[in-house]
Amino acid sequence: MDEKRTIEALAALAQPTRLQTFRLLVSHEPDGVPAGELARLIGVPQNTMSAHLATLSQAGLVAGERQGRSILYRADLDRFRAVALYLLKDCCGGNASLCQPLIDDLTCCTPSLQSSRAN
Structure with a gap:
């Protein structure tokens, strides 16, 4: 993990809906949560959730997998672990x-x- 990728991940989490979404996905590991269900659970419109998921995905914190007509999202715990280790290295x-x-x-x-x- 390098500084640029760590900053991207932290920036993606520096917004309330995205942080709530990531924490919700972490709590549903390893099963994941469909995008529509995420929107319902967080209480935002589906198109808004899609934008937040795109930001989290670009930062490498979540990954989506198409299952039929929906997309199942999971937290990328390996990426998050790398961010945490980068922050704590030599602590x-x-x-x-x-x-x-x-x-x-x-x-x-x-x-x-x-x-x-x-x-």
Whole structure:
């Protein structure tokens, strides 16, 4: 990941509807969500959602796959991971204990964190 592509991704997310859309797609991984359903869930017209999805797609954050008459969108978690790693590279200056709280917060799929979120 380079600076230009990171800026493109962050710029794409720097708008409320696109950020909500990306977060919604992340929460529906790996199944994805059809474009029309995204528009309904976010509460925007379908043509507006199409424009937002185009911006997210150009930034590499989402990918669409045609299924019959609709397009199923999924978050590109590999691209998002690359953006996050670019931002955090060398964050701790070699002191791993500084990074550990961040790593703990980002580890969303551990049993202890899932049970604490349920409470």
